[in-house]
Amino acid sequence: MRLRTDIFVSALMRRVFARGDFAAVEEKGAEEAGAVFVRQVFRDGSETLYAPAPQSFFDAEESGQRLFETRLSGVDAAAVSAAIDRERRFDSDLWVVTVETDDLGDLIDFGAAEPKDDGFFRR
Template identity: 90%
Template sequence: MRLRTDIFVSALMRRVFARGDFAAVEAKGAEEAGAVFVRQVFRDGSESLHAPAPQSFFEAEESDRRLFETRLDRVEASAVGAAIDRERRFDSDLWVLTVETDDLGDLMDFGTAEPKDDGFFRR
């Protein structure tokens, strides 16, 4: 069973604060099952956008995990804002969490696409 989104976001924020970094909820979505987008802000003013990884990144036994993929990497803030606006038009129940840190380190799990024998990409 997957952890409720509001609890996941709260736990992620606590971990960010425990490291001495800053996080804030920019947009609150569905408390039980909203998608989480993480807007990473770097000291130089650039930003990255991390979004939920596609289901093809998951193995069957991993369906309760939250994996992320990087959609935009170290771009201008306006590009990240525009991408979030596009996503919100598609899914109004999504969460946007802004994290000010140069390194997400072990805060989030990222999926990486690797081709399998059936031709699909999975983590």
């Protein structure tokens, strides 16, 4: 059984604050089953957007785990906002959590191995 979205977001925020970083809920969606997008803001002003990974490809539904994939990496804020606006056209119940940190560490789980830093992806 999957954890309610509002509880997942609350736990994510507490973990971010416990590390000494900052997080804010930018958009609040459906409390029970809204999709969560994580907007990572770096010190240089660039951003990375993490979106829900296709859950049908993983056993996440059985374990209740939320998995993410990198949608955009190291882009400007306008590009991330535009991507979120496009997603909102399909799902008006989505959540957007902004996290200001240079390293996500173990804050979220990824559906597949995240790419190494090869100059294109930034973590």
